Structures are given as structure tokens and as C-alpha cells.
Amino acid sequence: MTIPKALQMSLGLRMTTVGFIVCWCLIAAFPIFWIAVMSFKEPLDSFASNPLSVIFGPSTRASGKGLSIFDIIIGLGVIYLIYRFSINLLPKWIKQLIPANLSVFGWLIGSLAIALGVVIVFGVLVPPVLSFVNGFTGFLGTPLIGFTTEHYQAVWVDNEFYRNFINSLIVTTGVVTISLTVGALAGYGLARSGSNMAFWILIAALIFRALPHSVLVSGYLPVFVNSAEYLRPILGEHAPTFYGQPLAVIMVLVAINQPFTIWMLRSFFQNIPTELDESARVDGCTHFQAFRWVIMPIMWPGVITTGLFSFLLAYNDFLVTSLLLDAQNQTMVPAIAGYFNRETTTTDQVEAVAAAVSITAPLFLLVMVFQRQIVSGLTAGAVKG
Numbered sequence: 521m522t523i524p525k526a527l528q529m530s531l532g533l534r535m536t537t538v539g540f541i542v543c544w545c546l547i548a549a550f551p552i553f554w555i556a557v558m559s560f561k562e563p564l565d566s567f568a569s570n571p572l573s574v575i576f577g578p579s580t581r582a583s584g585k586g587l588s589i590f591d592i593i594i595g596l597g598v599i600y601l602i603y604r605f606s607i608n609l610l611p612k613w614i615k616q617l618i619p620a621n622l623s624v625f626g627w628l629i630g631s632l633a634i635a636l637g638v639v640i641v642f643g644v645l646v647p648p649v650l651s652f653v654n655g656f657t658g659f660l661g662t663p664l665i666g667f668t669t670e671h672y673q674a675v676w677v678d679n680e681f682y683r684n685f686i687n688s689l690i691v692t693t694g695v696v697t698i699s700l701t702v703g704a705l706a707g708y709g710l711a712r713s714g715s716n717m718a719f720w721i722l723i724a725a726l727i728f729r730a731l732p733h734s735v736l737v738s739g740y741l742p743v744f745v746n747s748a749e750y751l752r753p754i755l756g757e758h759a760p761t762f763y764g765q766p767l768a769v770i771m772v773l774v775a776i777n778q779p780f781t782i783w784m785l786r787s788f789f790q791n792i793p794t795e796l797d798e799s800a801r802v803d804g805c806t807h808f809q810a811f812r813w814v815i816m817p818i819m820w821p822g823v824i825t826t827g828l829f830s831f832l833l834a835y836n837d838f839l840v841t842s843l844l845l846d847a848q849n850q851t852m853v854p855a856i857a858g859y860f861n862r863e864t865t866t867t868d869q870v871e872a873v874a875a876a877v878s879i880t881a882p883l884f885l886l887v888m889v890f891q892r893q894i895v896s897g898l899t900a901g902a903v904k905g
Contacts, residue, residue, distance in 0.1 A: 552880060559874040560667050563866035566873070577666020585670075586663025591650050598641060606634055627824075635885055643669075671867075671874040681855070681875055687766060688835060688851040688879075694770035695834035696827050699781045702774075704823065707785030708811055712797065722786070725779035733839050736772055744768045744844065764846035772840050777833050781826055788822030789815070828886065835883070852879045 557575060558566040562585075565577040573579075580586060587595070610630050618626030654661030675681045710718045743750075744763040751759035762768040792815060800810035816823075835853075842854040850858070856879065859872035 552877075555873050556877050559671055559870065559877045560669065561870070562666070562668065563870050565666055566870045567866060575665070580666025580668055581663045582666075583668075584663075585666060585668040587665045587667040588650075588654055588657070588661045588663055590654060590657050590661055592664070594646070594650060595642075598646065602634065602638060602641075610634070631885055635882070671871045672878065675871050675875045675878065679871070681852070681878070683848075684850055684852045684855040685878075687845070687849050688853075690766045691769050691773070691841070691851055692831050692834040694766070695773045695777060696830045698770070698774045699777050699830045700785075700823060700827050702778060703781030703785045703826065704816070704819070705811075706782045708789050708815065710782065711786045711789035712794065722783060725782055729776070729779035729783075733776060733837075736776060737840055737843050740768070740772055740775075741843070763844065764849060766845070766849060768844045769837075769841050769851075770834075772844065773834050773837060776840075777830050781830060784826045784829070785819075785822060788819060788826075792818055831886070832883075835879075 554574075560580075561574065561577040562580040562583065564579040565573055568574050577586070614626040614630055710722060741763075744761075747762040748759045762771075796814050796818075797807075797810050800814040801807075805813065837851075838853045838857065841851045842857070845851065845854070852875070856872065856875050859868070859875055864872070
């Protein structure tokens with residue numbers, strides 16, 4: 521597309537804009553890059569005062585743990601192949617094998633399969649092969665950069681961090697499922713409603729969304745603590761206590777997230793012509809059938825975009841999860857805070873860094889797999905709202 525000359529930016533303005541973007545990317549990406557480098561080094565290298573020692577890890581390399589030039593080339597090649605598969609082949613397979621009305625589940629299954637594949641490839645298949653081949657590659661097989669995964673093994677296996685991951689998965693799945701189900705129905709109803717009451721409902725939802733999370737937690741906390749007493753007349757002596765359980769966190773996070781979900785999905789529904797609803801009604805569909813079979817297939821980009829924001833709220837939450845969950849049911853974010861807050865050795869601190877890096881992997885995977893749907897959803901939502 522050709523931009524009119526009157527709208528074209530000057531060279532100085534373009535350079536300034538690009539410079540700001542590059543600086544922002546460097547500032548935002550540096551902490552993630554640096555802690556990722558630290559997590560693969562021995563403690564002596566991780567906390568070295570010389571940045572080059574942190575990057576190249578001489579102590580780690582001296583202990584026989586490192587990556588050669590050959591390892592780096594093969595690793596980058598495998599990462600590139602996984603990326604190309606996620607961008608090109610996975611969408612085609614989902615389109616061919618999964619019905620259109622179930623495509624979101626195909627994407628979820630595909631993303632989980634990619635995550636499992638990455639773990640198997642880099643954790644099981646590649647290391648023994650590279651170790652064997654490096655013995656025959658001479659200089660190319662000599663360790664160049666110190667590298668060890670023992671801290672990740674200690675976190676996930678010895679410290680059972682996988683339990684926190686499972687708890688995070690339970691909480692995020694519950695929050696996203698309930699938020700999208702209720703939000704889609706409410707957003708569709710409000711978008712198609714001609715009543716002024718719909719506007720005031722949305723305003724009330726926005727005010728509720730603006731409340732501090734601590735206010736909501738303090739209101740729910742007595743109910744969760746005494747839930748067994750409230751339910752005992754109905755369920756008897758085996759009445760459960762919600763406090764300390766993931767269900768309590770799901771309920772609070774849904775309450776926090778639901779107004780935002782309704783607002784966002786309403787804006788997407790408003791961009792869909794009402795003529796589609798009218799045509800479906802003429803063909804004999806009920807209101808719900810028109811919503812289910814005609815409107816929702818068009819809405820998947822908006823649903824995926826809204827679901828991603830709901831996922832991030834539940835995944836990154838610290839206050840609600842730390843206050844309502846006990847030590848056995850903690851999600852990953854408060855569990856990592858516990859790593860850093862306790863008295864530790866340098867080895868424990870590096871393990872805490874490895875745990876912090878671990879929680880970023882699912883976020884990168886989701887954005888990589890759903891990037892097209894996210895861009896499509898944000899573009900659609902920006903037209904009207």
C-alpha cells in the first residue's frame with residue numbers, strides 16, 4: 521500500500537521513532553534475557569561481577585558443562601524448525617482435521633503438543649546425540665559457553681515445582697472457561713440490546729472492575745473460611761472448606777475479570793452486522809442457535825484475544841493466590857516469591873531464577889501459536905467499541 525506523500529514521515533522522525541522502539545525493546549527484553557542466562561550457569565558464574573563471566577560461564581565450562589559451536593548451531597536449527605512448524609504447518613493441520621466450530625480446542629491441543637515436543641526434544645533426544653557427536657567434531661565440539669540444566673532439574677523434580685504448575689493450570693483453565701462462557705453470553709446480549717439499562721449495567725461492571733483486588737479478597741475471605749459451617753447443614757460432616765483451595769481463587773478472579781471480559785466481547789459483537797442474526801432467525805434458528813452456529817464462528821479471533829487477557833490475569837496474579845491458597849496449593853507466581861524471600865544459598869537463588877524463567881515459557885508459546893488470531897482480534901476490536 522502506497523502512503524500519500526503528505527502523510528509520509530520525515531527521515532529524522534522515522535529514525536527517532538525506530539530508535540525509541542529499539543530502546544524500549546532492549547530495556548524490556550534485557551531482564552528476561554539476563555535471568556535466562558543466569559539460570560543456566562553455576563552460582564559462581566551467575567553472580568559474577570564481570571558480565572562476560574556470566575555470559576560465557578568459565579566456571580561452568582571448567583566443570584565440563586557447556587555448549588559447543590556444533591551444539592549451538594543444531595539447537596538454533598531445531599528451534600527454527602519448531603517455529604516454522606508452529607507458524608505454517610500447525611494452522612493447516614488444524615484447519616484440515618478440526619471442525620471450524622472446534623478450532624479453538626485444536627489450537628489448545630496443538631500448543632500443548634508443541635510444548636511437550638520441545639521438552640522431549642531438548643530434554644531427552646538432543647542431549648545424548650550431541651554428547652556422542654561432539655566427540656568426533658574436534659574444535660566444533662569443544663565447549664564454548666558454560667551451560668547446565670541442573671537448576672531446572674532441581675526446581676521441577678527435587679522441589680516438585682510441577683505441583684505449582686498444575687495448580688496454575690487448574691486456576692487459569694477455570695478462570696478462562698468461566699469468564700469466556702459468561703462474558704460471551706452477556707456481551708452478545710448487551711450488544712444486541714436496545715435498552716438504556718445495558719449501558720448502566722456496563723458502567724456498574726466497569727466500576728466493579730476498578731476496585732482494588734484487596735477489597736474483593738477481604739470481602740470473600742470470611743465466606744471462604746467459614747464455608748464448611750455454611751455447607752454443613754446441606755452436605756453434613758464432609759462439607760468442604762473453600763479456603764486454601766483453587767476453587768476459591770477461581771471464584772475471586774472470575775469476579776475481578778468478568779467486567780473486562782464483558783466489555784471487550786461486547787465491542788467485538790457490535791462489529792458483527794445484525795443482519796446475520798436476522799437471517800438466522802428467518803431460517804428458523806432460535807436466538808441461542810443463531811448465537812451458537814452463526815455468530816460464534818465469526819467471533820473466534822475476539823474470543824481468543826479476550827481469553828489471552830483472562831489467562832494473563834489468572835496466570836500472573838500474586839495477591840489473590842497468595843492470600844487464598846495454602847502452601848500445598850500455591851500457584852507458580854507466589855511459589856517463586858517464596859523462593860526469593862527465604863534465607864538461601866547462592867545455589868538456591870539460582871534455582872529461584874530458573875523457576876522465574878520457567879513461568880515465561882508458556883507465555884511465549886501462547887503468543888507464538890495464537891499470534892495471528894490475536895492480531896486479527898485486536899484489529900477487529902479496534903474498529904468500533
